[in-house]
Structures are given as C-alpha cells and as structure tokens.
Amino acid sequence: MLGSKLISILRRKIKYYRLLWLKHDLPAGLSVFFVALPLCLGIALASGAPLYAGLLSGIIGGLVVSLISGASLGVSGPAAGLTTLVAASIISLGDYKIFLLAVIIAGCFQLLLGLLKLGVIANYFPSSVIKGMLAAIGIILISKQIPLALGYDKPDFWTGSFMHLFSSQNFIASIKNFNQEITRGAIIIAILSLLAMVVLQQPFAKKLKVIPAPLIVVVFGIIINIFFTRITSVYTLRPTQLVTIPSNIFSNIAFPDVSKIFSNKEIWIDGLFIGLLATLETLLCTEAIDKLDKHNRITPVNRELVAQGIGNMLCGLLGAIPITAVVVRGAANIDAGARTKLSAFTHGLFLLLAVLLIPFLLNKIPYASLAAILLITGYNLTKPKLYRNMWSLGWKQFIPFIITIVVILFTDLLIGVSIGLLLSIYFIISNNFKAEYKITKTKQHETEVYYIKLNSNVTFLNKVNLKKALDKVPAYSVLTIDGSDCNFIDYDILEIISEYANKAHDRHIELHLKGIEKVNITAVH
Numbered sequence: 001m002l003g004s005k006l007i008s009i010l011r012r013k014i015k016y017y018r019l020l021w022l023k024h025d026l027p028a029g030l031s032v033f034f035v036a037l038p039l040c041l042g043i044a045l046a047s048g049a050p051l052y053a054g055l056l057s058g059i060i061g062g063l064v065v066s067l068i069s070g071a072s073l074g075v076s077g078p079a080a081g082l083t084t085l086v087a088a089s090i091i092s093l094g095d096y097k098i099f100l101l102a103v104i105i106a107g108c109f110q111l112l113l114g115l116l117k118l119g120v121i122a123n124y125f126p127s128s129v130i131k132g133m134l135a136a137i138g139i140i141l142i143s144k145q146i147p148l149a150l151g152y153d154k155p156d157f158w159t160g161s162f163m164h165l166f167s168s169q170n171f172i173a174s175i176k177n178f179n180q181e182i183t184r185g186a187i188i189i190a191i192l193s194l195l196a197m198v199v200l201q202q203p204f205a206k207k208l209k210v211i212p213a214p215l216i217v218v219v220f221g222i223i224i225n226i227f228f229t230r231i232t233s234v235y236t237l238r239p240t241q242l243v244t245i246p247s248n249i250f251s252n253i254a255f256p257d258v259s260k261i262f263s264n265k266e267i268w269i270d271g272l273f274i275g276l277l278a279t280l281e282t283l284l285c286t287e288a289i290d291k292l293d294k295h296n297r298i299t300p301v302n303r304e305l306v307a308q309g310i311g312n313m314l315c316g317l318l319g320a321i322p323i324t325a326v327v328v329r330g331a332a333n334i335d336a337g338a339r340t341k342l343s344a345f346t347h348g349l350f351l352l353l354a355v356l357l358i359p360f361l362l363n364k365i366p367y368a369s370l371a372a373i374l375l376i377t378g379y380n381l382t383k384p385k386l387y388r389n390m391w392s393l394g395w396k397q398f399i400p401f402i403i404t405i406v407v408i409l410f411t412d413l414l415i416g417v418s419i420g421l422l423l424s425i426y427f428i429i430s431n432n433f434k435a436e437y438k439i440t441k442t443k444q445h446e447t448e449v450y451y452i453k454l455n456s457n458v459t460f461l462n463k464v465n466l467k468k469a470l471d472k473v474p475a476y477s478v479l480t481i482d483g484s485d486c487n488f489i490d491y492d493i494l495e496i497i498s499e500y501a502n503k504a505h506d507r508h509i510e511l512h513l514k515g516i517e518k519v520n521i522t523a524v525h
Contacts (some may be wrong), residue, residue, distance in 0.1 A: 009208045021342050026262040027212035028338035029346025033213040033354070034063075035377065036077055036347055037362065039369045043078040047086040049096065049321045052249045054078050055355055056320035060311050062348015065323065066341050068307035070300040074289050078321050081255030081281050081413050082274065086321055089270040098267060100256035105271025111280055112191030119301030127291070128397045129420035131390065132404030133337040134288050136416060138325050138381025139409060141374055149194075150373040151186025151241055156395040162337060183227050185235035192224065193372030201376075212336060214373045221369030227518060241367055245359040253319045264268035274322055275312070280414055282308050282325040289330040322395035328457045332377045400424045429461050438471055454516075456485070460492040471501050475507040484515030494519045 036058050044054025060078030069076070090099045113119065227244075228235040246497040248283040261267065286299045304325065312322050333343055354362055390401045400423045408416030438453045450473050458466075473479050481497060483489055504511040 007186070012253055017280065019386065020339050022119055024337050025343035027215075028333055028336035028343040030350060031212045031214040031336035031373075032075055032248060032329055032338075032343065032347040033331050034352065034365075034370060036075070036217055036329055036363075037354075038367065039080075039328065040078055040351070041243070041245070041327075043080055044321060045085055046080070046083040046350050047078075047321055048090050048504040049086065050252070050254070051246070051339060053319060053321045055245075055249065055351060056318055057315055057323045058251075059348050059355075060076075060314050060318070060320060061323045062344055062346075062347075064346065065307045065311040065313055066344035068303075068310055070303040070307075071286065071325070071344075072288060072297045072299070072335050072341055072382060073290070073338055073343075074299060074325045075238055075284075075329055075333050075347060076305070076323050076325050077279070077329055079324040079326050081464060082322055082324065085270075085277060086275060089274065093256070093264070093266060093270065097254050097257040097262055098264070099270075100254070100316045100319060101267050101314075102271040102274060103262050103320075103322050104256060104313050105268055106219050106275035106278060106322055107309045107310070107312030108250040108303050109272055109275030109313070109314060110282075110312060113275075113279060114305030114307075116307055117302045117306045119283060122287050122301045125284065125287055125417070126400060126423065126424040128390065128393075129402040129404050129417055129424060130284070130288050130291060131386065132420055133408065133413065134291070134327065134331075134415055135159055135382040135386060135401075135442075136408035137407040137413075138378045139405070140399060141328060141378030141381065145371040145378065146372045148367045149190035149315045149375065151183030151190075151237070151368065153254060154234070160373055176347035183237060183241060185225065185237050186366065188235065189221045189224050189237075189366050190368040190372050193369045194223055194375060195218055197372055197376045207224060213450070214336070218365055218369050219320060221366045224285040225364070226368055236313070237366055238245070238367075243362050243365045243367065243370075245355060245362050249355065249359065256318055267366055277414070278308065278312065278322055278324045282321060284417060285327045285330065289334070292331060292334050294334075308348065327381070328374070328377060331381055332373075332477045335377060335380055338426075364444070370437045381426050396427045400427070445477075450477060450479045452481045453487050454481065454493075456484040457488045458483070459488075459490045462490075463492055465495060466493065467496060470496070473509060475509060478510045478512075479504065480512040480514065482514040486515065489516065491519065 040054035040058040041051055044051050044053075044057075047054075057078040061078075066077040086099075089102055090096060093099050093102065115246070126129065196217050197213055200216065225237050228237070283301060284302060286301060286304055290299055292295065308324065314320075317324055329347075333347075336343075338344075361407075375482045390398050403423055404416050405419030408420045438455070440451045440453070442449045452469065470479075497513065497516060498520075501513075501518060502509055503509075
C-alpha cells in the first residue's frame with residue numbers, strides 16, 4: 001500500500017517537472033544556449049586557450065555543475081573576469097597541459113572552502129553594491145555588443161574592462177576608418193533582431209511564447225543573411241561576422257600532465273589565485289542572481305562552492321578553462337522565463353549536441369543576431385528604473401551603488417565591489433558614531449549643564465566623536481555621563497572617560513558618572 005502511494009507521488013512529480021520543463025525550462029535553456037555559445041568561444045579566444053576549452057567549460061557548467069548545485073536559476077560557464085588571470089597563467093607556465101593542473105588545484109581549493117562552509121561571506125555584501133555590480137555588468141555587456149551589432153568583425157570584446165573599448169585595438173580609436181570596418185548588412189540584421197526581441201516581449205505576443213524569442217531572432221538573422229547573399233554581395237556578411245566552429249574541434253584535446261604537479265610551485269600559486277578569484281566571482285554572481293529571482297529563492301552558497309569545485313576539477317581533467325557562476329547567463333535564463341535548474345542543464349545539453357552534430361548550422365549564425373539578444377539582456381540589468389529607485393532610497397544607498405558602477409567600468413568587477421563594500425562600511429561606521437550616544441545641553445543658575453546618554457552598545461568606533469564631544473564641554477560647567485542603560489561599553493570608551501575625569505578636575509568641570517566604572521589608566525602613562 002505504501003509502495004503504491006510512493007509510486008503515485010513519484011509519477012505526479014515526474015509529470016509536473018516534465019510539464020514545467022516543456023513549458024518553461026526547455027525554451028529558457030535554448031535561449032541561454034544562444035547567449036552562451038559566442039561567450040564560450042570569445043572567452044577561450046581571449047584567454048589564449050584552444051577554442052574547444054571554452055565550449056567544454058560551458059558543457060561542464062551546464063551538465064555537471066547544475067545538477068550538484070542548489071541554484072535554481074544560476075548558470076555556470078567560462079567567465080570574462082578570469083580571462084586576464086588565465087591568459088597570464090598559460091603564458092607563465094609555458095604549457096597548456098601544465099596550466100590544467102592549476103585548474104584542478106583551483107577546483108580542490110573551492111571544494112575545500114565549500115566543505116568548510118566558508119561561503120557565508122556572500123551574505124555580507126550590501127544590496128546597493130550587488131545592484132551596482134549588476135548595473136555595471138549590463139553597461140559593459142551593451143558596450144561590448146554594439147561593435148558586433150554594427151558588423152565590426154573582430155569579436156574580442158569579452159576581454160578587459162569598459163575602457164578597453166577606447167584602446168587602439170578597437171573601433172572607437174579608429175573612427176576615421178569606421179565606415180570601412182562596419183557592414184550595412186550586419187546593422188540591418190541587428191536592428192531587425194532588436195525589434196523582434198522587443199516585440200516578442202510584449203503582452204500581445206504571448207501566443208508566440210511557445211517558441212523562444214532568441215531562437216526566432218537567430219533563425220531570422222540566418223534567413224536575412226541568406227537573402228542578402230542571393231540578391232547582392234554588398235550586404236552579405238563576411239565569414240568573420242558569423243559564428244565559427246571547426247568541424248573537428250575536439251580532435252586535439254589536451255589533457256593535464258599529472259606527473260608535473262609538484263614540479264613547479266607556480267602551478268600551486270596560480271591554482272590558488274584562480275580558485276580564490278573564481279570563488280569571489282561565483283559568490284557575487286550567486287547573490288546577484290538571487291536578487292533577480294522573482295520567487296525569492298536563496299541559493300545554498302556552500303553547496304554552490306562544492307559544485308563549482310567539482311566542476312573546475314573536471315574542467316582541468318578534461319582540458320577546459322575554469323568556470324564560475326555567470327551573471328549574464330543567469331540573467332538571460334531569468335529573462336527567458338526559467339523556473340528550475342533544468343534550464344541550465346538543458347543549455348549544457350544543447351551546447352554538447354550542437355557542437356557534435358550541427359557545427360555547420362551554427363556557423364551560419366550572425367554575430368549581429370546574438371549581439372541583439374545580449375543587448376536586451378544588458379538593458380534589463382541596467383534599466384533607468386533601477387537608477388531612479390536607488391536615488392529614491394537616499395544618498396547612503398545611491399553613492400555606494402553609483403561608485404561601484406564607475407569603479408567596475410574603469411577597473412574590474414572585484415575592485416569595484418571591494419570599493420563599494422568599503423564605502424558601505426564607512427556609512428555603517430559613521431551611523432554608528434551618531435547612534436550610540438546623545439548629548440543634551442541645559443542651563444541652571446547661569447551654569448551650563450551637559451548630559452551625555454550612552455545607548456545600548458558603545459564601541460571603539462565611537463572614540464573619535466566622543467573625544468570631540470568631551471573636549472567641547474566648557475570649563476566651570478556640569479557634565480553627567482550616563483551609561484546605566486548600556487549592554488556593553490568597550491574598554492577604550494571606559495579609558496577615555498577615566499582619563500577625562502582628570503582633565504575635568506583641572507578645568508573645574510563637575511563630572512558625574514552613572515552606571516560607568518572607572519578603569520586603571522596608570523599603566524598607560
């Protein structure tokens with residue numbers, strides 16, 4: 001009887017998840033696949049790694065990490081934030097096979113952090129900083145897709161910071177020759193693709209929701225380019241403006257040379273650095289994606305680190321570059337209506353099947369169509385409404401938010417978040433200065449009477465302001481310091497008050513202490 005009930009419950013759950021997958025997670029997985037494909041290739045290229053390494057990372061992030069992770073909407077894969085470190089590591093170690101050992105060590109480090117439950121640091125990132133990070137990623141995403149949408153056929157915009165666009169390698173510095181660099185066909189495809197994406201997101205287009213909008217846009221782009229090829233060569237896209245996947249991409253996979261793992265301490269140093277950077281980026285992205293989740297689900301961060309660690313160990317063993325949780329993929333997943341982790345798994349499955357079975361078809365996809373999809377994703381991360389909302393919350397929320405954006409744009413993600421975090425801590429400390437004591441002033445028979453009321457917890461953070469307040473009390477006055485309602489008074493505060501008792505006598509100030517015990521200060525003189 002019990003067995004039949006369990007079977008019945010299991011069948012209902014399978015039916016429920018099958019319907020959920022067909023209606024929501026399958027289309028979302030397909031959408032993320034179109035976002036992930038060019039990013040996997042571009043990040044591998046930017047890292048100085050073989051092209052297959054980026055695709056393998058995307059496949060492992062989708063098929064392996066998604067199943068182990070507790071994230072409902074997060075999607076893992078190769079991250080732009082690691083490209084500089086990965087490229088430097090490959091060059092310094094001199095052999096890609098040795099670099100893969102560093103990736104395995106990075107994975108072991110992340111696994112250890114997860115098992116030791118050190119992922120809780122993600123809970124201490126302020127909301128304003130996380131929102132600033134998301135907005136900055138949106139701006140960078142838009143800025144780096146615009147050249148591709150205009151037909152600029154050097155798709156290396158996954159590297160560097162926002163300011164990288166203004167370098168001599170990119171089109172803004174070559175504005176004189178800009179007309180020669182762009183292709184009118186790409187601009188037409190990008191504009192029509194953008195219009196299609198906007199129209200398909202409108203309420204009246206609900207009937208078409210059965211087919212994912214990115215799929216319609218990609219097919220649309222392929223058809224337009226075929227049409228251009230047939231009627232005129234002026235608008236036809238160049239091969240460099242189309243996705244390029246070699247038919248034998250996995251034929252020369254490199255595997256790690258395990259025999260050399262103890263041959264060079266640089267392998268271990270690079271591994272720990274990659275592991276640390278990947279961990280911080282994953283925790284930040286996890287926190288950000290949780291904020292975008294309309295169902296307010298919270299990702300178990302320690303389990304996420306375990307999943308990322310296992311994923312990176314597998315990346316190292318199979319010849320792939322390291323992975324993290326990625327905001328762009330997660331945001332695209334949410335925009336596409338994903339409900340469960342099955343969407344991330346589906347995107348990994350599509351990557352694997354597409355690369356193995358239909359690379360010739362993928363090679364017909366215009367970068368301009370993919371750029372249009374990512375432009376919409378970027379806009380959704382940095383909508384004007386977000387800035388208005390942060391402004392309405394007051395300058396103590398708005399300043400860390402806007403500073404985080406600016407610093408990320410001019411440096412990188414981790415430096416921007418660190419500066420935003422320090423700024424938020426400054427506001428917390430400055431509030432603490434004011435909150436833990438209150439000064440009132442009255443007059444009795446021509447004598448000034450001051451009353452300092454200490455609140456619940458007075459710590460060393462209040463030292464500076466309390467010293468200033470005490471020094472402002474004039475001679476020949478009465479001062480009462482009341483600590484009777486305090487739960488805790490830091491020793492530093494008691495020392496300041498005890499030292500002030502001597503000064504008060506010299507300045508003819510009548511001092512009264514309530515609920516405060518003097519401490520022995522002779523030892524410090």
